[in-house]
Amino acid sequence: MRGAMRAVGGLQVGGAKLSLVVSICTCAALLAFTATAGARVFHVGTFEGKKGKASLQKAVDAAAPGDWILVASGDYKETGNRLSSGASAGEAGSGVLVEKSGIHIRGMNRNGVIIDGTKKGTPTCSSNPADQELGSKNTEGHYSGRNGIEVFKVQGVSVENLSVCNFQAGKGGGGNEIWFNFGDGSGKQMAGAWRGAFLSATDQFYQEGSPYFGSYGLFVSNTGGPGLYTQVYANNMADSDFYIGACRDCNTILDHAHAETSALGYSGTNSGGHLTIQNSEFNNNKSGFVSNSQNNDDAPSPQDGSCPKEGETGPTGTHNCWLFTKNLVHDNNNPNVPTTGVAGAGPVGSGVVLSGDHNNIVSGNTIYNNGAWGILLVPYPAVEESPPPGLEEDNCLGGTKVNEELCYYDDLGNEVTDNTLKNNGFFGNPSNVDLAELSNPENPGNCWHGNTDAEQLGEEPTSEPKLIQFPPHSECGIPDAGEPLASSLGTQVACDSQFFASVAECPTGTGANYPRRTKVELIPVPEQRTMENPCLGVPRNSWCPTNPGAAKTPPYPVPGSPVE
Secondary structure, eight states, X not given: OOOOOEEETTEEEOOOOOOBOOOOOOHHHHHHTSOOTTOOEEEESEETTEEOBSOHHHHHHHOOTTOEEEEOSEEEEOOOOBOOTTOOTTSOEEEEEEOSTTOEEEESOTTTEEEEOBOTTSOTTOOOGGGBOOOOBXXXXXXXXXXXXEEESOSSEEEEEEEEEOOOEETTEEOEEEEEESOTTSSOOEEEXXXXXXXXXXXXXXXXXXXXXXXXXXXXXXXXXXEEEEEEEEEOOSSEEEEEESBTTOOEEEEEEEEESSSEEEEEESBOSSEEEESOEEESSSEEEEEEOOSSSSOSOOOXXXXXXXXXXXXXXXXBOEEEESOEEEOOOOOOSOOOGGGGXXXXXXXXXXXXXXXXXXXXXXXXXXXXXXXXXXXXXXOSOOOOTTOGGGTTTTSEEOSSSOEEEOOBSOEEESOEEXXXXXXXXXTOEEEEEBOOOBSSOOEEESOEESSSTTSOOOEESTTTTSTTTTXXXXXXXXXXXXXXXXXXXXXXXOTTTTTOOOOSSSSOOOOOOSSOOOOOOOOOOOOSOTTTTOOOBTTBTTSOOGGGSOOOOOTTSOBO
């Protein structure tokens, strides 16, 4: 899927050609992303000899709702630290902050437009520790960290056709390269259309023991949508390449994404309802794809993929609307990636992990060469912080409060069907298999059916429990249980993840062979597909002189419409 490699400053870039048609659309979204008469077009950088503003943030400051910002190829050192409305001193700000609705930001070449978190005068996306711009410094000498492009609590914004690198997490948070933030930590969703397309995110800096690191590539929190990330790539993240969280009904699609060389290719906490992850690839991560329930500021818990409306049915005819489909998940056996927090406990060698999840569908995926498990359903023992002040009613919501420190979320009601599996579980430890479930008796339990072994046609995939695709495990909507916590599978999951390293040791001798980190190895960004016509849908302007007038411009592509 990758083309030839080439260099853009210090950032290596290379290409893939993909097409898509996505499946959600509302009239509100269509209106939000239509070029309207009277909209202005601002320019950043120099394109074909025509000069614009020096920085993206300056263009955002000058723009009004409905305006467009076009960015020419170049390395833009956005060294500011803008705090969003209501933020306190010491919190991580952003290099580019958007707090105006309906702003459209588009690069003229995805691989050439670099929004860069390093200091002015340094190489593009430099790996040198001294070159990182880390935000404000407190009295103890700690830096706040910074985010890259942050869209804060406004709807109708699109960000397209550019790359972002090296915005680091620090004492005040940060580390999100591109962030659609609809109220992080508030426990509330905000409805409104948003779109991110033809985007790349990376961090080319890592220093063992440093408190500064790239945390997330493309991040969205508290969205009510309709939202879309499409034709997106990320790598080298200490938490995850893609993150969708804190949305009971996310109304979001992640499509044609590619995630690699991170702790988790995808992470989604308490994200449910109408959420589709499709046509994407997750490879060479510690864990490929992980969704979980969690008792933290991504309230409210639990993760629940059931359809929000009474009587509504999802794509398989059940009441489940959350869907993971038509994805490639392979070769996620890499311990030599940046890690942070509980993301570092993602079990190495795992393709798809649903942890404490409820009522999801995993269907029609190809999952292979994951050394521990192809698809793994497990409980989530949340031992992190509780929801912040003001959200006390959400404390351990949907879970079982074991004690003051522990909230337990079981996995239940998930349907795993019609996936193709090959060569998973090759680490060879006890209970390393294609399909695995660790759970207590639940009503409804999880169900497994129609999954096939691509190597042994006609043979059942390997599984724990054994014969997982036979009754009662194959029947949906009935009481059922997986392997108990005190089982070989439970021991192996604890050993691999090291989640309870202080209290649960790996078995001695044979049966505990999981790769551990030796040295973090970052990779460059392969060249990615750029928009074939970055002037599409933009009002006529000096960089797009042959465009028709804005009033005659066809609707701008939105969730539900074809994308070039």
